[in-house]
Amino acid sequence: MQDDATTDPAGALRLEGITKDFGPNRVLKGVTMDLRAGRVTALLGANGAGKSTLIKILSGIYERQDGRILVSGQAVDISTPMTAAQHGIQTVHQRIDDSIIPDLTVAENLVFEEMVRGSGPRVRTLKSLLPRAREIAQTLDLEWSDNFLLKDAFEIGIADGQLLLLARALNHRPKVLILDEPTSTLSATETDRLFTLVRRLRDEGVAIMYVTHRLSEVRTLADDLVVLRDGRLQQEQSAPFDMPAAVEAMLGKTIQVEVSELTEHRGERVALELRGIQLLPRSAPIDLDLRYGEVTGVIGLIGAGKTELAQAVFGAERLRAGSMRLDGAEFAPRSTRDAVRRGIYLAPEDRAAQAMLLGWTVATTGSLPFLAKISRGSVVNRRAERRMAADIINDYGVVATGPDQEMDALSGGNQQKVVVARWLRQSPRIMLLDEPFRGVDLGARRDLAHKAREQAEAGACVVVLVSDVEELREVADRVVVLAEGQTYLDAYASEIDNSTIIASMSEVA
Amino acid sequence: MAGTTEDTSALDRARDVIVKYGFIAVTIVLFLYFAATEPAFATSSSLFSMLKFVSVTAILGLGVMFTMVVGGLDLSIGSVAGLAVQMAAMTMVFYNMTGATAVGVVLLAGVLVGLINAFLIVVCKIPDLLATLGMMFVIQGAKLIPVSGQSVTSGMVLRDGSEAPGRFTQGFLQIDRGFVGPIPLPVLIMLVLVIASWFFLSRTTWGRVMYAIGANPEAARLTGVRVGYYRGLAYVISGVLASVGGLILVSRIGQGDVNAGASSLLEAVAVALVGRSVLGQGKPNAWGTLLGAVLIAIVLTGLTMKGFQYYHQDTAKGAVLILALIFSYTLSRKKIRYTSAT
Structure with a gap:
């Protein structure tokens, strides 16, 4: 804005009304935004907001509809990665493994695009590539030795791999550089090095789109910020940022449900003590007590460590550091079976990938965790199994033709009811629900929240992990805010208002 | 998505019917054709000899099927059968022991190979195909060492110049030649194993869990299933079934032929794949595997009666397999995998 005079008023890159459909789903619903030369624009958005679709359109992987x-x-x-490059747009994608070519050396990876385009001689030795490779590396001031340039590109580590891709992108002298979550696997010093580079490029006049889930990075690096939600641009800000407002825009809906609707329960007895737990590669250890008789709502953005927490308690992933005590006794589950045997259940985050079985029915999906209960001497009693499924259908109001209907034929909300109910109905000691309301309609969400609260009232320790304040309000007695692997707030729902929650979700670094 | 017009949905329904019953129809039509044109084909003795002929393939096919249920594939199955052939012969011929001992030794060997496969796949995390491919070579090679590459026959001369002390016992030879009522013993063994496998897979918790692992191992793990244990179990079962097949085979040929079993791998994989296709189930199952074996038997017997030479057989088997794969991959409308819900 202040440099209107010096730069093109239209900005380096302008998007107008970009739309994209996948089948019947409209993923982008008319996105209009500007990227300005010499500025870093942070792109924020929750899962499914349309960020990656937008990036893929800009880098020529997908074609826009309109x-x-x-x-x-x-x-x-822009219809191919080649045309994107021709127009000065370069993207460094999140998964660097997809962009680096294995079994080729660092040098070959650096000059790869030139080799493919056929500039230069067809036949050449590896050595003859080195001067050109060194030149490309120097665009980033990387003083890479010949020895390093001749290494296999897969051996150099993620941070250097990312620099390699960045150097390759910058070799094109792009006007627009898109960085998709570049720091998700970097250490603190590597992140600092990257930031220095990004700032330098910005000062050289490159327009940078920086996609991240980490608000701390937005604060230190970005000049502008845009929020995408539901395929639409929700908010634009320039530094200094109002982070709570940005988080609210990411999560959506001004929240009307305030505390009053719940009869808050406060548990007394501690079910699980977590001590010195480290959730993310770089995060500091945390302590947390989970109690019986209450619903603990753990809220945080993507990458906050919610899933890591749930998986560790369930024995599905090892803890990085720290210990757990269950009812006062040492608890170190070696497998999910250890957890299930002790009444610790998890309804995982990604229903399709982690709970659904191709071609299975309501009855067989519903009974899988507790086959022993419906079988005698290892022989499945199919009548009991169908009765179990019929109970799930009745108790949870699942819209299905019956126990033998295939799960695929049900709506998302009804599928979710089945995969949550199969655990909730078996009197859990600790019930972990990871994003239980994702892809679920409002009615089903209300039913599931109600059933989860019933279990807590009956004495169970229920933990609901969400990223949406409204969802949290609907189910939680107690609120724990998680951000970048740290707990930032731990209070009973009646004691805090939504703006406090949102403020602390964005209160990092 | 589902068809929008009446026409396409009618087409889809027709296609479902073809997928479900097409293969059985092909089997019946072929059977009727051969029965009508070759009088000798449909006699009961011919039928039983056909089933007897196919029993080894069917039992090995069941073994492959178990590993397919957990999402793997046991390529060592033929070599385990070959190992069984040789170990049975060695036990009786070299060491002059009883037929019952030979059976015990062979079954133990099957368990052992299964455990090694399980170790390589579950503990060492080698992909199923590669681990069992490696085991296939190791077994084929290792079994040649103690016999210096020679087939084991009664009365053969040993390395020290003496004559082998033992011979195939009469009881052992009855495994292939015996009858229960009118039914040949190998056919009975095959039917018992088919029924047992069917019951195990579709009626017990064990089988249910195995299918769950094949359908989505991560979803199975997150319900508390010991995925590694059941995958390993499938390979042990496969090893035992291969050994049973090998016992019938050695009893049939009456000597420890070093090449026995080598060709049965492809047939076993073929019938298990055919078995997955029939009845539109889209998952490996025991009755389908039997049907696949029977179909191959019908085709081979029919062709032989029509005067085709043995060297046409592999082409016929391959054609049957390709046809089955077309049923399950090309014609079936069943979704191959899930797309994310968000």
Whole structure:
């Protein structure tokens, strides 16, 4: 804004009304935004907001349905990665493994695009590539030795791999550089090095789109911020940022449900003591007590460590550090079976990948964790199994033709009811529900929240992990805010208001 | 998505019917054709000899099927059968022991190979195909060492110049030649194993869990299933079934042929794959495996009666397999995998 005079008023890159459908789903619903030269624009958005679709359109992997892309005020057509490059747009994707070519050396990876394009001689020795490779590396001031350049590109580690891709991208002298969650696997010093580079590029006049889930990075690095939700641009800000407002825009819906609707329960007895637990590679250890007789709502953005917490308690992943005590006794589950035997259940985050079985029915999906209960001497009693499924259907109001209907045929909400009910109905000691309301309609959400609260009232320790304040309000007695692997708030729901929760979700670094 | 017009949905329904019953129809049509054109084909003795002929393939196919249920594939099955052939012969011929001992030794060997496969796959995390491919070579090679590459026959001369002390016992030879009522013993063994496998897989918790692992191992693990244990178990079962097949085979040929069993791998994999396709189940199952074996028997017997030479057989088997794969991959409308719900 202040440099209107010096740069093109239309900005380096302008998107107008970009839309994209996948089958019947409209993922992008008309996105209009500007990237300005010499500024870092952070792109924020929750899962499924449409971020990665937008990036893929800009890098020529997907084609947009509708709308215009303007580079320096000129409408351009981007349909392949090649045309994106021609118009000065370069992307460093999140998964660097997809972009680095294995079994080739660092040098070959650096000059790869030139080799493919066929500039230069067809046949050449590896050695003859080195000067050009060194030149490309130097665009980032990387003083890489010949020895290093001749290494297999897969052996150099993630941080250097990322620098390699960045150097390759910068070799094109891009006007627009898109970085998709570049720091998710980097250490603190590697992150600092990357930030220095990004700032330098910005000062050289490159327009940078920086995609991240880490608000601390937005605060230290970005000049502008845009929030995408539900395929639409929800908010634009320039530094200094109002982070709570950005988080609210990410999560959506001004929240009407305040505390009053719940009869708050406060548990007395501690079920699980977590001591010195480290959730993320770089996070500091935390302590947390989970109690019987209450619903603990753990809220945090993506990457906050919620799933890591749930998986560790369930024995599905090892703890990085720390210990757990269950009812006062040492608890170190070696497998999910250890957890299930002790009444610790988990309904996982990604229903399709982690709970659904291809071609299975309501009855067989519903009975899988507790086959022993419906079988005599290892022989499954199919009548008991169908009765179990019929009970799930009745108790949870599942819309299905009956126990023998295939799960695929049910709606998302009804599928979720089945995969949550199969655990909740078996009197859990600790019930972990990881994003139980994802892809679930409002009615099903209400039913599931109600059933979860019933279990807590009956004495269970229920832990619901969500990223949405409204969902949290609907189910939780107690609120724990998790951000970048740390607990930032631990209070009873009646004691705090939504703005406090949102403020502490964004209160990092 | 489902068809929008009446026409396409009618087409889809027709396709479902073809997928479900097409293979059985092919089997019946072929059977009727051969029965009508070759009078000798449909006699009961011919039928039983056909089933007897196919019993080894069917039992090995059951073994492959178990490993397919947990999402793997046991390529060592043929070599385990071959190992069984040789170990049975060695036990009786070299060491002059009883047929019952030979049976025990062979079954133990099957368990042992299964455990090694399980170790390589579950503990060492080698992909199923590669681990069992390696085991296939090791077994095929290792079994040649104690016999210096020679087939084991009664009365053969040993390395020290003496004559082998033992011979195949009469009881052992009855495994292939015996009858229970009108039914040949190998056919009975095959039917018992088919029924037992069917019951195990579709009626017990063990089988249910194995299918769950094949359908989505991560979802199975997150319900508290010991995925590694059951995958390993499938390979042990496969090893034992291969040994049973090998016992019938050695009893049939009456000597420890070093090449026995080598060709049965492809047939066993073929019938298990055919078995997955029939009845539109889309998952490996015991009755389907039997049907696959029977179909191959019908085709081979029919062709032989029609005067085709042995060297046409592999082509016929391959054609049957390809047809089955078309049923399950090309024609079936069943979804292959899930897409994320968000």
